[in-house]
Amino acid sequence: MKRNVLIIGAGGVAQVVAHKCAQNNDVLGDLHIASRTRAKCDAIIASVHEKGAMKQAGVFESHDLDAMDSAAVAAMIGKTGAQIVINVGSPFVNMTVLEACIQTGAAYIDTAIHEDPRKICETPPWYGNYEWKRRDACAAAGVTAILGAGFDPGxxxxxxxxxxxxxxxxxxxxxxxxxxxxxxxxxxxxxxxxxxxxxxxxxxxxxxxxxxxxxxxxxxxxxxxxxxxxxxxxxxxxxxxxxxxxxxxxxxxxxxxxxxxxxxxxxxxxxxxxxxxxxxxxxxxxxxxxxxxxxxxxxxxxxxxxxxxxxxxxxxxxxxxxxxxxxxxxxxxxxxxxxxxxxxxxxGSQGISYTAGVPPVAMAMLIADGTYDLGRMVNVEELDPKPLFTLLDRIGLPTxxxxxxxxxxxxxx
Amino acid sequence: MKRNVLIIGAGGVAQVVAHKCAQNNDVLGDLHIASRTRAKCDAIIASVHEKGAMKQAGVFESHDLDAMDSAAVAAMIGKTGAQIVINVGSPFVNMTVLEACIQTGAAYIDTAIHEDPRKICETPPWYGNYEWKRRDACAAAGVTAILGAGFDPGxxxxxxxxxxxxxxxxxxxxxxxxxxxxxxxxxxxxxxxxxxxxxxxxxxxxxxxxxxxxxxxxxxxxxxxxxxxxxxxxxxxxxxxxxxxxxxxxxxxxxxxxxxxxxxxxxxxxxxxxxxxxxxxxxxxxxxxxxxxxxxxxxxxxxxxxxxxxxxxxxxxxxxxxxxxxxxxxxxxxxxxxxxxxxxxxxGSQGISYTAGVPPVAMAMLIADGTYDLGRMVNVEELDPKPLFTLLDRIGLPTxxxxxxxxxxxxxx
Missing domain, CATH: 3.30.360.10 (Dihydrodipicolinate Reductase; domain 2)
Structure with a gap:
């Protein structure tokens, strides 16, 4: 059982993630959202309250964060007590956020492959270039990391x-x-x-x-x-x-x-x-x-x-x-x-953001209740899909x- | 009878003008070319010599010139002894170059309407916005100015x-x-x-x-x-x-x-x-x-x-x-x-530059021999076209x- 979610990023997908987390804060606990531009986080939280999206009274706080700084991310995880991190920031921050999760034991979820801003369209194996190099470290630390957990991939x-x-x-x-x-x-x-x-x-x-x-x-x-x-x-x-x-x-x-x-x-x-x-x-x-x-x-x-x-x-x-x-x-x-x-x-988002943002919240809920909290790094096809489909039938993306x-x-x- | 030509500008059309002037320097006399970037002028003069374009031995010199500065243009006219100015610089310099010609008595030829760099596509009457306001000044000074003397206009x-x-x-x-x-x-x-x-x-x-x-x-x-x-x-x-x-x-x-x-x-x-x-x-x-x-x-x-x-x-x-x-x-x-x-x-130029660059040289030759040296400002349809056609049949643009x-x-x- 894990609780309390830190959302990293404040773009269109983060907006969806925030609303869906709020709608399910009975399961997910305290909610936090952090990005380089805190005003964007505040606008998202305001829209959550405007829609009355919080299922029950609870915490939803914004934070300034440079997610390229692994130590800062780890400190934020410590400060917020988040046991689950949903990374929907730019694809350039995957490795620093993952590293912070390995250090702190928090579960890690992302929706896109890591990219180096200096390179375009690297050659395969893409996951092998970055994320999978930390597979052993996740297993050793017992850290759950679900990679590519949006819609496609996801x-x-x-x-x-x-x-x-x-x-x-x-x-x-x-x-x-x-x-x-x-x-x-x-x-x-x-x-x-x-x-x-x-x-x-x-x-x-x-x-x-x-x-x-x-x-x-x-x-x-x-x-x-x-x-x-x-x-x-x-x-x-x-x-x-x-x-x-x-x-x-x-x-x-x-x-x-x-x-x-x-x-x-x-x-x-x-x-x-x-x-x-x-x-x-x-x-x-x-x-x-x-x-x-x-x-x-x-x-x-x-x-x-x-x-x-x-x-x-x-x-x-x-x-x-x-x-x-x-x-x-x-x-x-x-x-x-x-x-x-x-x-x-x-x-308050269009459908492309919606399809990308709802699945990682479902993953978080399935980590929170233990179903997907496997203590290792996986891609989504390595998980039993049925609990995910059952949950998404209910929260907005029926299969x-x-x-x-x-x-x-x-x-x- | 007027002699000695100052070409203003060093772009594609200036290249054609320079070659055609060189081919007819027996009529036109000393040649000068001036622009903000003197190296471009030198490259044009080098290409003239490479093609052996000078009809007879003569002067062809390059100069640095900010044609937005009317006094500098007038000084250049004085220094070079040019009695004919062919303005094929940017359309932003027409009025300053024309002013210098009115002050010095040199004949003025251009190939495009004056433009204010801060405005796009002004409303008609375009010539009336700028050039034609100096029509009386040209007549008073006995200055020949042929406007829009490329191909179209021209x-x-x-x-x-x-x-x-x-x-x-x-x-x-x-x-x-x-x-x-x-x-x-x-x-x-x-x-x-x-x-x-x-x-x-x-x-x-x-x-x-x-x-x-x-x-x-x-x-x-x-x-x-x-x-x-x-x-x-x-x-x-x-x-x-x-x-x-x-x-x-x-x-x-x-x-x-x-x-x-x-x-x-x-x-x-x-x-x-x-x-x-x-x-x-x-x-x-x-x-x-x-x-x-x-x-x-x-x-x-x-x-x-x-x-x-x-x-x-x-x-x-x-x-x-x-x-x-x-x-x-x-x-x-x-x-x-x-x-x-x-x-x-x-x-050494493509056909678009060629059609734009040859007619103003024909105009200069017809000013040099007195045919078009009317001592006032005109657009090309105000001139007898036959001497122009006869000359252009011979120098490259037959009608x-x-x-x-x-x-x-x-x-x-």
Whole structure:
């Protein structure tokens, strides 16, 4: 049994995490939120109180924190008495926060792979470059660390595990498909920090096929999918965190990630990239000013958190898993549908942030009650998915299954 | 009779002007070139000598000059003994250079309208905002000033005058069409300074129709033209300097300017404009750096002067002029075809710079021999076009005519 949560970060996903933690503070205990910009933390706490989200009277405090400073994070854990840390700060702080958890014994949860701000799209094995190097240290200290515990990575890893366990003897392929069929009404916007968003697409696309890493270019391989609720949607093979951990846990299967993009998004992205405006390398203007083009592009694009009030439509994120059962070929699509407007009504965020922010709170609740408090480092596919699905059915992200037998909730025959 | 030329500016058009002046230094006398960056002037003079362009042994010297400083320009005119100034510097320096000519008695030639760097796309009357306010001062001082003496404005004004004088009793419309059917082989580039180029298209499009200024948006009105040599080409109604002076001299006619754009150019332009990346207003990045987006875009685009070696294909710029002759409707297309590769071979520049840079040298030669040395300020349609056409037939930009009677040189029946 662990209690008291420290949320690190104050962006769009942190907003969702804060609301969901508040809605479940009977289980989670005291709540704390810390970031470099305390005012952002205060705004989140204010929105929690505005919605009356606290399930019961309790602590929710804001703090200043430089999460790149491991000792400062450890001190914050000590000061707040947090036994669970939900890290939804920038992907640059994973290793310092994890280190603080190892030192203090607090459980660690994150939603994205560690990145070095000086590198773009590193080569696989991504987790192997950073997090997994601390696997032994977590085990030695008995520290629970759940890596990549958002939606993708996160829920989609659990979807894969569930499909393989329940529906097949052998798995041959896992295709993760992420479709945002929503409309934000702007000319162009990314759904989260443009700097992070574009970094996903400017390098080589890695997939795991035929037992080896395959390399492609972004937007080189596209495919139309016909999915529940959102219908026919074009998606492109992309690199993504979970391809790595799933490839390590299911090396016999082909593992691919597909991100949905409209023609308009691709056009804008292609123009910006071809002109060199997505570069992280500074250029010098005629006036002698050094500018990183990507940082200017970020400055002119809408703030993703400003999109929520106008966002309509739904997301569909799921895994098409293929394999054999009793010698027959089988396939199943395990998925969730989320609605942008419902998310905004409930927690003041758009659907992309909602799908990313709710699962780590479910993880925290399952650590709090002991179910997932395993005292070691895991990726989500290494956990029994059923307690997670049961909890998420209740707190906002229900899991469904579609196969030859039809479309139904995951726990219906 | 006037002699000795001071060229102001050291960009792509200045390069052409320098070569053409050198090729005709028997008429023009001593040559001088001055800009803020003397090294650029020296590079131009070096290329002149490399091509052996000087017709006879003579002076060609470089100078440092801040052309925004009228007194410095006047001193330079005095020091060099220049009686003719060809201003092909930035459009921001017109008024200071003109003032220096009025003070010293030197003849003044420019190729583009004056602009205030703090304003974008001012409203008509453009010449009336600046240059024409000094018309009386020129006349009083007996100073010859030929405004807008490049190709467009410039030659197209002479085309209009010629068409009206030779082929009709009354003119009803003048449509100027500028098609660059060349290929520079890059993903995207402007053909001259992106800052100036984009400024032409980011504001309201003004045309003169039915005796009044009409306002449209850029790319709102497009039309396919079928032209000599370059064939079918799409062009869009745009604002341009010569619409104003022609509207003042032919108020009874509709005056429109059409600029050719490929779909790819329009797409890139539209993306950049919609994202706010063509703005002259500074934005602040997350790191607190103030950046003018347009200046960054300029920094990432190819330097237009770097395009010349690979540029192939032709330009077609002309005037479709309609009117009546003896009560019958008539129309005539007066035009020039230029070739990018030929221009590069001759003067080391691409065709766009070539068409802009050769006419002001012809003007200088016609001032030198007295033909155009009228001792007052004029736009090109106020000059007899025939001496200009005759000279340009010989020095590189022949004029042709196409009408019901066929396609022929301007001076053939």
């Amino acid at each position: 829920m989609v890893n659990a979807f894969a595990r569930f499909a393989v366990d329940e529906f097949m003897d052998d798995v041959t392929s896992i295709d993760i498909v992420d479709i945002n069929a929503g409309n934000h009404g702007r000319y162009f916007s990314t759904n989260f920090d443009p700097e992070i968003n574009f970094r996903e697409f400017t390098g080589t696309v890695y997939s795991w096929q035929k037992g080896a890493w395959q390399e492609n270019k972004m937007f080189e391989i596209g495919r139309e999918w016909d999915l529940p609720v959102v219908g026919k949607q074009k998606a492109y093979m992309s690199g993504h965190d979970e391809v790595h951990s799933l490839a390590a846990n299911y090396p016999q299967a082909d593992i691919r990630f597909w991100m949905g993009f409209g023609d308009h998004y691709i056009n804008v992205f292609t123009v910006l990239q071809n002109l060199g405006l997505l570069s992280e390398q500074p250029v010098t203007t005629a006036e002698g000013l050094e500018v990183v083009p990507l940082k200017l592009v970020k400055a002119v694009l809408p703030d993703p958190s400003s999109l929520a009030p106008d966002y309509t439509g739904k997301t569909c994120i799921g895994d098409l898993v293929k394999g054999t059962k009793n010698g027959e070929e089988v396939e199943v699509f395990v998925y969730n549908i989320a609605d942008h407007k419902d998310a905004y009504t409930e927690v 469904r299954v579609q196969d030859a037998a039809g479309d139904r909730a995951w726990d219906q025959a | 030659m197209v004004n002479a085309f209009a005058r010629f068409a009206v004088d030779e082929f009709m009793d009354d003119v009803t419309s003048i449509d100027i069409v500028d098609i660059n059917a060349g290929n520079h082989g890059r993903y995207f580039s402007t053909n001259f300074d992106p800052e100036i180029n984009f400024r032409e298209f980011t504001g309201t499009v003004y045309s003169w129709q039915k005796g009044a200024w009409q306002e449209n948006k850029m790319f709102e009105i497009g039309r396919e033209w079928d032209l000599p040599v370059v064939g079918k080409q799409k062009a869009y109604m745009s604002g341009h300097d010569e619409v104003h002076s022609l509207a003042a001299n032919y108020p009874q006619a509709d005056i429109r300017f059409w600029m050719g754009f490929g779909d790819h150019y329009i797409n890139v332009f539209t993306v950049l404009q919609n994202l706010g990346l063509l703005s002259e207003q500074p934005v602040t990045t997350a790191e607190g750096l103030e950046v003018v987006p347009l200046k960054l875009v300029k920094a990432v685009l190819p330097d237009p002067s770097s395009l010349a070696p690979d540029y192939t294909g032709k330009t077609c710029i002309g005037d479709l002029v309609k009117g009546t002759k003896n009560g019958e409707e008539v129309e005539v297309f007066v035009y020039n075809i230029a070739d990018h590769k030929d221009a590069y071979t001759e003067v 042709r005519v196409q009408d019901a009677a066929g396609d022929r040189a301007w001076d053939q029946a």
